[in-house]
Amino acid sequence: MWQCKLCKKVVSSRALLLKHYRVTVGDWDIRNDSPNKASDNPGENNALKLTLPLGIPKNVNELKAEIENQCGVSEQFRLQYMDTDFNQFLNLTSTFDLKDMDKIKVIKTGVPETSTGSNESSVSSFNLGSPCSGHNPDYDTDILSSPESRSSSSSSSANSTLRSEAWPLDFRIPEFSFDVELQLTKGNQEFQANGTLLTLKPKLKSDILESLSSEIMKYKAYPSDSNLSDVCQALVVKHPCLKEKGSETGFSAWKISLKYKMSNYRGKLKNLGCSELVINSLKRRGNSNVHPNQVKKPRRAEVNFCPDYPAGETRESQEEERLVLLSEFKKKNNDETIKAKMAQTFPHRRQEILQDMPFVADFKSRWPALF
DNA sequence: ATCCCGTGCTAATAACGGCC
DNA sequence: GGCCGTTATTAGCACGGGAT
Numbered sequence: 001m002w003q004c005k006l007c008k009k010v011v012s013s014r015a016l017l018l019k020h021y022r023v024t025v026g027d028w029d030i031r032n033d034s035p036n037k038a039s040d041n042p043g044e045n046n047a048l049k050l051t052l053p054l055g056i057p058k059n060v061n062e063l064k065a066e067i068e069n070q071c072g073v074s075e076q077f078r079l080q081y082m083d084t085d086f087n088q089f090l091n092l093t094s095t096f097d098l099k100d101m102d103k104i105k106v107i108k109t110g111v112p113e114t115s116t117g118s119n120e121s122s123v124s125s126f127n128l129g130s131p132c133s134g135h136n137p138d139y140d141t142d143i144l145s146s147p148e149s150r151s152s153s154s155s156s157s158a159n160s161t162l163r164s165e166a167w168p169l170d171f172r173i174p175e176f177s178f179d180v181e182l183q184l185t186k187g188n189q190e191f192q193a194n195g196t197l198l199t200l201k202p203k204l205k206s207d208i209l210e211s212l213s214s215e216i217m218k219y220k221a222y223p224s225d226s227n228l229s230d231v232c233q234a235l236v237v238k239h240p241c242l243k244e245k246g247s248e249t250g251f252s253a254w255k256i257s258l259k260y261k262m263s264n265y266r267g268k269l270k271n272l273g274c275s276e277l278v279i280n281s282l283k284r285r286g287n288s289n290v291h292p293n294q295v296k297k298p299r300r301a302e303v304n305f306c307p308d309y310p311a312g313e314t315r316e317s318q319e320e321e322r323l324v325l326l327s328e329f330k331k332k333n334n335d336e337t338i339k340a341k342m343a344q345t346f347p348h349r350r351q352e353i354l355q356d357m358p359f360v361a362d363f364k365s366r367w368p369a370l371f
Numbered sequence: 372a373t374c375c376c377g378t379g380c381t382a383a384t385a386a387c388g389g390c391c
Numbered sequence: 392g393g394c395c396g397t398t399a400t401t402a403g404c405a406c407g408g409g410a411t
Contacts (some may be wrong), residue, residue, distance in 0.1 A: 202388065206397060260399055
C-alpha cells in the first residue's frame with residue numbers, strides 16, 4: 001500500500017499514486033483596484049504556491065474557486081498564464097493550457113459579482129477578430145465565468161445560448177432520463193455478468209442521442225470529428241453495454257449517428273430561432289451568393305459567438321441602448337456606466353458583426369467604446 | 372497556377388416507427 | 392391509414408491541401 005504525502009490517501013499500487021499539481025499564483029495586478037482597496041492587495045511580486053490535489057481543474061471556474069479558497073481572493077478576478085511559446089502572460093481561457101508547475105497571474109477586475117459587464121464586454125473584444133479590435137484590458141475578464149456568476153438577465157432561459165465553458169478535456173456524459181438510465185443500468189449489469197451487449201431499441205437510441213446533442217450544444221454547435229469521438233468514447237466507457245461489435249473503436253456507428261443527430265438538431269434549433277444557427281441558413285441569405293459551406297462558426301476557444309438577445313430585448317431596444325452609450329462615452333470619468341452599457345449591448349454587437357458584416361471604420365464609429 | 376480529392380456544410384427528402 | 396417526429400441519405404456547393 002502507498003500513501004500520498006500530500007492528501008494522505010492510501011492507494012493499492014505505486015502506479016495509482018495521485019499526481020498533484022503545483023501552480024504558482026502571483027504577480028497580483030492592482031491596475032483595476034480602487035485606491036481604498038490597495039491595502040487588501042498583496043501587491044506585485046507577491047506569489048503563492050497553489051497545490052491541486054485533484055489535478056488541474058477541468059475548467060477555469062474550478063481553478064478560480066481553488067484560488068479563492070487557497071489564496072483568499074475575495075474579489076472578482078481574471079487569470080493569465082505564462083505561455084512558453086511567447087514567453088509572456090496570456091489570457092487563460094482553458095485549463096488545457098496549464099501544466100504542472102506553471103505560473104498564473106491573478107488580475108483583479110474589481111467588478112461586482114452581479115455585473116454582467118465585464119464578462120460579455122470582454123468577449124466582444126475577443127470575438128471581433130479584426131486587426132483593429134484592440135484588446136482593451138479595461139473590459140477584459142475571464143470569458144469562462146460560471147453561469148451562476150452572471151446576472152439574472154444573462155442566466156435567463158432566453159439567454160441560454162450564452163456559453164460558459166470551453167470544450168472539456170473529459171466529456172461528461174449527462175444523466176439520462178429515468179427510463180433510459182434504468183435500461184442502461186440493467187444493460188451494464190448484463191455486460192459485466194456475461195459480456196452481453198445491449199440491443200438498442202430505436203426509442204432508446206433516440207433518447208440517448210437527444211441528450212448527447214443537447215449536452216454538446218452547451219459547448220459547440222459544430223463539434224469537430226475529434227469532439228464527436230470524445231463524446232462517443234465517453235459514452236461507451238460509462239456505459240460499456242453500448243459498445244459495438246466489429247467496430248475498431250467500439251463507437252463508430254454512434255459517431256455517425258451523433259453527427260446526423262447534430263445536423264438535425266441544428267436544423268431544429270434554427271427553426272426555433274437560435275441566432276448562432278439562423279445566421280447560417282440559406283433561407284436567411286435569400287439570393288445572395290453565399291453557400292452553405294461558408295458557415296460562420298466560432299473560432300478556436302471562442303465562446304458566445306452569436307448570442308441571442310436577452311429576454312425582453314430586441315434589436316431596436318439594444319440600438320437605443322447603443323445611442324445612449326454613444327452619449328455616455330462623451331462624458332468624463334464614466335467608465336462604470338460604459339462598462340455596463342457595453343455588456344448590455346454585447347449581443348447586439350455580435351449580431352451586427354456577423355449579420356451585417358460592417359466595414360471596420362463604420363463599426364469603430366458606431367462602437368467607439370470598444371476601441 | 373491548376374487540378375483533383377476529401378471534407379463539411381445546408382436543404383430536401385426517403386425511410387422508419389410510434390401514436391391516434 | 393394518416394400524421395408526426397426522428398434518423399439516415401443524397402445532392403449540390405466551395406474550401407483546403409496535396410500533387411503536378
